Amino acid sequence: MRIFISTGEVSGDLQGSLLVTALKRQAVTSGLELEIIALGGSKMAAAGATLLKNTTSIGSFGLLEALPFLLPTFLVQRQTFAYLQQYPPDLVILIDYMGLNISIGNYLRRHFPQVPVVYYIAPQAWVSSATVRDTAKIIGVCDKLLAIFPEEARYFQSEGADAIWVGHPLVDRMPNFPSRETARSQLGIKDDAIAIALLPASRRQELKYLLPVMFQAAQKIQSQLPHAHFWIPLSLDIYREQIEKEIQNYELSATVVSDQQQQALAAADLAITKCGTVNLELALLNVPQIVLYRLHPLTYWIAKRILKITFPFASPVNLMVMKGIVPEFIQETATPENIIQSAMELLLNSQNRGKMQADYQEMRQNMGNMGVCDRAAQEIFQLF
Template sequence: MTVRIAMVAGETSGDLLASHLIRALRQRIPDAEFFGIGGPKMQAEGFDARWSSELLAVHGYVDALKRYRELSGIRRSLLAQIRKERPAAFIGVDAPDFNLWLEGKTKDAGIPAIHFVSPSIWAWRGGRIKRIARSVSHMLCLFPFEPELYERAGVAVSYVGHPLADVFPLHPDREGTRARLGIGLERRVVAMLPGSRQSEVRNLADNYIDTAQCMLARDPALIFLVPLATRETRTIFEHALRRKQATELPIRMLFGHSVEAMTAADVVLVASGTASLEAALLKRPMVITYRIGAWQYRLMKHMAYLPWVGLPNILCEESLVPELLQDEATPDKLALALEAWLNEPERCAALECRFTELHLTLRQNTAHKAAEAILPYLSGAAP
């Protein structure tokens, strides 16, 4: 009898994560079939995408409210198909606001519900764990401190590591990357990552340009690399350069290639998010920054549990790298924090050792471990 598995993955990162999981499960169950909501990478693994994962790309509360009726309709339609087709399990990959409701309904229908990528209950909205305990049969966690939170709540849980740690080399090829970018090893390079979303780039572009100008006033030989994820975000940054009459600055924009930019850099200025974890896995010193609307920042700050927002600091449980957020993120302060890394090689070397330890902790062969945790539910052997 063919094993059928329903899946929902949100956005590009979920599509990639789910595609690796499909491949790992197929190694154990070659004739397994997968259907639900997914993207092109999942489809390349034979996934039956009845809706595209792009539909779940919601940006902020306002966008979520505007699209509530549409997304609710999709979710109910998929639930009806799951109830009718009775897959062996449902796997929700990230997208907790969409998936937890669906997982609760499939679990109530007697179908195991597995959630891959724990919501950040350790950072804010910790009360969600009660809903999670009702909704999921098993939680798969990317970070080593997360399982204890679920065990205390009586949720079956597995630590599977972070997929980026499997992909990124322990020792990045800085020399080779600089050669490919045409940058000499003697040059001092600053990578600036203003985020992947248009709103992030709009909020940070002027600040990043002003920071570059501050640093160039003290060291005119610096080079700045600014990787931008889309044509739209590149256009926003270009407009900011023209508006500030800064087109002559030694700022080199890249179309994507954020990993290459960080690998080549001596220091990284990065918007808070997954890119800060990438910088840590690349063993780069960094300064983390972010700017959002004033009311949204007050709300998030009020609901936060931890003294840090950056994943490197959260995972290492100390202030390893500076975080300059909101009103603290002035060009002068950002420039000084970046220059401190450039002028303190011993501090950079100590940070590289800490980040190597973190990399080894997170490198767990994630897709393989996740598949092993899921298999008992597919065979009916799980409790």
């Protein structure tokens, strides 16, 4: 039985790896021989998928931001179509990554309409005000949609999709994280030391637009709290050189880690982070956080002024319960001053920390019970 999985970027590789593990576990239980071919990254390969192409470094978010990746994405698309033509799969799973995955879905509909297609972790069309066309595209290419947010499932069901909520896969991953005490011990962090995690990028564009404002804020926090130390877990090792260079430029007391990412998150007293899946990991670890995001100014202007795109929240923590649990600073509001103010309010005010951590518990209830990936795998196998 051959399954083809398509995803991109760091978070898609992580979610894909959890699903691959569950699929293989279900296959053994069912006595099936399973081959998984994938577009993804090293985590999926380690879980047992055979990579057709590594796509973790060609992702982007935004109009102008996507331009440098058009040719690489086109080449991946051609290679994928050629593979599918030569080796038709028994089932296809699409994970997020809308641009390439919609193209793959449309190709399958034209050439292999009998092959079931599952969309797992659909693009967040349900969040934005400009969703009609994207929603139709997503529903049009899949036979079943496995939602990870309760509101996502309700939205796609209301639009006529065969959608089911399975829960968020990070729930299955969290038992692998060390406790706060263990993490701080492994990193050599003293009990009275202030550890601040900085998470600037999983995409190349984020180094350009987020790292400067994040490091400016960190520089000023350091001047006010000289005993603070910053921990920067790498999403991709290719970012190390640039980040370490900027650490020197800003004269930060900081450590970059590539093999202790979980420890760096679990040990933190505060995280200043880009918007993304890592926000949920931090919330599940009970770490207070500040979320920011910036795009190219022209991209943001087109989205707001011409396309009239609005969204209630950006961080998945807030989207999980559709309320503002963590502060979000988007585009013009993502300033060092705003970040510093929020950081001090969380670091120095136990009441503010307690309120956020109490709200985390409500968010946790909306993420589902353990066994998310196994439930998703069971739904997928029902389509064979």
